[in-house]
Amino acid sequence: MATKKKTEAAPAGSPGRKLFEYAPAPESRAAAGELASSYGHYIGGEFVESSGKEALKTVDPSTEQVLAEVAQGTDEDVDRAVKAARAAFAGWSALPGAERGKYLFRIARIIQERSRELAVLESIDNGKPIRETRDVDLPLVAAHFFYYAGWADKLEFAGYGSDPRPVGVAAQVIPWNFPLLMLAWKIAPALATGNTVVLKPAETTPLTALRFAEICRQAGLPRGVVNIVTGDGRTGAALTGHPGVDKVAFTGSTEVGRAIARTLAGSRTKLSLELGGKAANIVFDDAPVDQAVEGIVDGIFFNQGHVCCAGSRLLVQESVHDEVIDALKRRMQTLRVGDPLDKNTDVGAINSAAQLARIRELTDAGEAEGAERWAPACELPTSGYWFPPTVFTGVSATHRVAREEIFGPVLSVLTFRTPEEAVAKANNTPYGLSAGIWTEKGSRILWMASRLRAGVVWSNTFNKFDPTSPFGGYKESGYGREGGRHGLEAYLDV
Known part of the structure; x- marks a missing residue:
């Protein structure tokens, strides 16, 4: 639903599904x-x-x-x-x-x-x-x-x-x-x-x-x-x-x-x-889908995507692509966009008019280049700078949305078949700040992490920070x- 006040009481298609209103909970x-x-x-x-x-x-x-x-x-x-x-x-x-x-x-x-x-x-x-x-x-x-x-x-x-x-x-x-x-x-x-x-x-x-x-x-x-x-x-x-x-x-x-x-x-x-980043968030076919989707959402929609290490490129193994994208779209429908001071809000305002213009320019380019754009129905406030959570599928590595840092709540989805292909696509960027790996195999995590050219590699999580851990690219x-x-x-x- 992605409105300011509504969310799902249960996943789409489940018994007893109903909508309910969130009472506003504004901070003073x-x-x-x-x-x-x-x-x-x-x-x-x-x-x-x-x-x-x-x-x-x-x-x-x-x-x-x-x-x-x-x-x-x-x-x-x-x-x-x-x-x-x-x-x-x-x-x-x-x-x-x-x-x-x-x-x-x-x-x-x-x-x-x-x-x-x-x-x-x-x-x-x-x-x-x-x-x-x-x-x-x-x-x-x-x-x-x-x-x-x-x-x-x-x-x-x-x-x-x-x-x-x-x-x-x-x-x-x-x-x-x-x-x-x-x-x-x-x-x-x-x-x-x-x-x-x-x-x-x-x-x-x-x-x-x-x-x-x-x-x-x-x-x-x-x-x-x-x-x-x-x-x-x-x-x-x-x-x-x-x-x-x-x-x-x-x-x-x-x-x-x-x-x-x-x-x-x-x-x-x-x-x-x-500096900038265009991080790959890599989901293998053995990853727990619901957990991975939460990591995808946190990776790109946290802080409206205004994150240098945001997981803005989602690489999904081909065999689970449809399942992951369907689950991701269901989850995006529950995100609440609106007043940053409301404690129910998930996605706040874009920082400036200039940044909003940059996001619009790149998303328009994504559509023009042939990627498929999707965003949940979203009631945006009438004043301020806003952009709905957005996902592009059918993305090619040559598309601008896959190459340039958008710095907004915009996710580009690509697919891969083998770990080697995943590494090649993840490293096919001038940036090298962060990456994420979603799989239940510890050996695969270590194999991937040693080959990804990124300063920070998260496994089965994303955007986790600690003052004791170094960060850089x-x-x-x-x-x-x-x-x-x-x-x-x-x-x-x-």
Whole structure:
């Protein structure tokens, strides 16, 4: 049914099948706290005005209502932030690891205490369902700070030498799909290893990063250790190309990642990139179909498909193709699309008008190239940016929907006959971020995983994250790892 309020009481065709209404269960917008009409930057422990006059509007994707204005960071703003981080570096890096860890533990606890506020604010600014920000994003944000707080006084045992040293000032640019979680992935290991930070959040989702600046003040973090400069790609380019930074960490599009790599080529600045993906989710004929379908749905419709490691290419063994697709369509009919703050919502709003246009362009191309498009009957809200969960069958490897990252709730289905063919089709992409394998044979899982060119391979699950586990890709999905012990290396002079 895929409406905002209805779902199936039982699978289609089962006895006693009936529809029932879900009572709305909205989270209060007031829980996000009061928003200022405009924000400047957070530099040297203070909120400061931008040196420029230009401002950007951040909107609620589900209503198109303006939430606040944020400053468009200038070269001068970036320079001030880098200098503040440099001034703070000597004192912060000289602290014993146990003392740095105390600050990270304090930040983690404050995040837990303010998790409802942050979850609501993230849903309003990003468009993702509150049940995801509440049950996935915020617990992982706190967990990353807890995890790296534990590493702060154990760096000599991390495998990077007996006396590992921080690299200095880290420039960090994060995307709009997981604003607060990507912040945690980058800031937590940087601070644990003794670095200072200048972070630029995405222009469409800056509000939780600015709220995190308040948390830094609440935790008593020394001035200048964390600095946040808002703005669009111009600000990001000024930051990543600044001669005063020692390390650049970027998560975003492959195109921008290439540009950053070109800028830093030949310099001594360390670089890690986590870029795009076009992951294969591979279902064999012995896989439990219902379990696999849940993994398929979670792999592509979680966070509206705004996931770099989304399982956007479904590879199904030919003998079970019809059974899997029929089950998948039945499951898609139960997805609820609508208000991100409703706790019943499964699929929220697309983050921006620009992203919605990109999704529409590629799905129209899929139809024009001959793939068969299907989406459940779906009552979409009349305001905001929305796109129904969609699946394409009859897809060829040459179709754009099978090659290009759509970054939306759109699944392309291809078939295979043998494990060798599955590997060949899965690896037939310029990306290499993630993959999924669905089979009951452990030997087949190991055989496949050793041949798939992907940084993360999930078996009989998908989109499972843990701060102790490294994450990153190959080829045009970038290089370097975030998370786990491996995530420390990017911020150590080794």
